[in-house]
Amino acid sequence: xxxxxxxxxxxxxxxxxxxxxxxxxxxxxxxxxxxxxxxxxxxxxxxxxxxxxxxxxxxxxxxxxxxxxxxxxxxxxxxxxxxxxxxxxxxxxxxxxxxxxxxxxxxxxxxxxxxxxxxxxx
Numbered sequence: 136x137x138x139x140x141x142x143x144x145x146x147x148x149x150x151x152x153x154x155x156x157x158x159x160x161x162x163x164x165x166x167x168x169x170x171x172x173x174x175x176x177x178x179x180x181x182x183x184x185x186x187x188x189x190x191x192x193x194x195x196x197x198x199x200x201x202x203x204x205x206x207x208x209x210x211x212x213x214x215x216x217x218x219x220x221x222x223x224x225x226x227x228x229x230x231x232x233x234x235x236x237x238x239x240x241x242x243x244x245x246x247x248x249x250x251x252x253x254x255x256x257x
Contacts (some may be wrong), residue, residue, distance in 0.1 A: 154168075
């Protein structure tokens, strides 16, 4: 019983979120931040809004144990679309924004498969 409780606690402690935030400037130009947090993404949005002259909106969030790996996958996938600031902001198409959650679910499944079936991946 103690092992089951320990495993549950470790699982809960390792869960986080991958989120997609849109920043819209005064000219109506949009860029998107792909990031992670262990806490509520709405709280992360509030922190990001502090001192930011542009409007930020949380568009999507995905909960997973693999949240850091999922974020890394997105950052590699969209590297050519990274903004000039070279941070976590990207210029994404409407299709890329709309497919964010589907992409999260897909790559999460791939990661889980690799963890369960490939002892070299972990």
